[in-house]
Amino acid sequence: AQSVAQPEDQVNVAEGNPLTVKCTYSVSGNPYLFWYVQYPNRGLQFLLKYITGDNLVKGSYGFEAEFNKSQTSFHLKKPSALVSDSALYFCAVREEASTDKLIFGTGTRLQVFP
Amino acid sequence: DTAVSQTPKYLVTQMGNDKSIKCEQNLGHDTMYWYKQDSKKFLKIMFSYNNKELIINETVPNRFSPKSPDKAHLNLHINSLELGDSAVYFCASSRVPRETQYFGPGTRLLVL
Numbered sequence: 001a002q003s004v005a006q007p008e009d010q011v012n013v014a015e016g017n018p019l020t021v022k023c024t025y026s027v028s029g030n031p032y033l034f035w036y037v038q039y040p041n042r043g044l045q046f047l048l049k050y051i052t053g054d055n056l057v058k059g060s061y062g063f064e065a066e067f068n069k070s071q072t073s074f075h076l077k078k079p080s081a082l083v084s085d086s087a088l089y090f091c092a093v094r095e096e097a098s099t100d101k102l103i104f105g106t107g108t109r110l111q112v113f114p
Numbered sequence: 115d116t117a118v119s120q121t122p123k124y125l126v127t128q129m130g131n132d133k134s135i136k137c138e139q140n141l142g143h144d145t146m147y148w149y150k151q152d153s154k155k156f157l158k159i160m161f162s163y164n165n166k167e168l169i170i171n172e173t174v175p176n177r178f179s180p181k182s183p184d185k186a187h188l189n190l191h192i193n194s195l196e197l198g199d200s201a202v203y204f205c206a207s208s209r210v211p212r213e214t215q216y217f218g219p220g221t222r223l224l225v226l
């Protein structure tokens with residue numbers, strides 16, 4: 001069965017510092033991996049995805065994520081955090097050969113302090 | 115130029131009532147979804163439709179019935195509302211099945 005784990009409920013980082021939000025996954029076949037962000041009282045916004053190819057994926061708002069097959073991880077990163085990045089971040093996975101079902105992690109709240 | 119829109123944004127109702135949430139997308143996508151986000155922010159898919167046909171139907175009570183009058187709309191009707199139905203319901207769409215899903219702003223349902 002497919003599953004996603006986001007081990008940290010909350011990540012705190014000072015503005016200007018690099019940030020990492022962790023995600024690990026479990027699928028039987030090849031994974032399709034996604035990151036979404038949810039701002040307060042808003043819907044989910046798509047940030048980036050990994051389907052195949054380069055392990056480093058660049059997305060919206062300066063975010064990037066690195067796919068690591070051996071560690072089954074897809075951590076979200078940004079070189080320099082902004083206060084406006086404070087939000088809830090969701091990692092999601094779909095197995096390549098599966099139906100359309102996206103499995104979401106439990107979310108990580110990112111707090112960026114000025 | 116809203117891509118995926120939902121109405122209403124907030125819905126407060128009594129137990130036992132029947133209510134509907136509407137979703138519309140203007141992206142020209144073929145596939146639409148409903149997700150439920152509980153109080154702990156856990157997101158789970160409920161249904162998906164492709165070209166007005168049901169393709170995913172998770173273990174959701176029969177009280178929930180999706181209706182897709184056309185490819186641009188996917189409405190969610192809920193009968194006999196229960197306290198546990200209180201949640202945020204998100205609609206999403208993708209160009210075709212298994213492509214990136216784009217979400218609406220959510221409908222916050224509170225059952226009293």
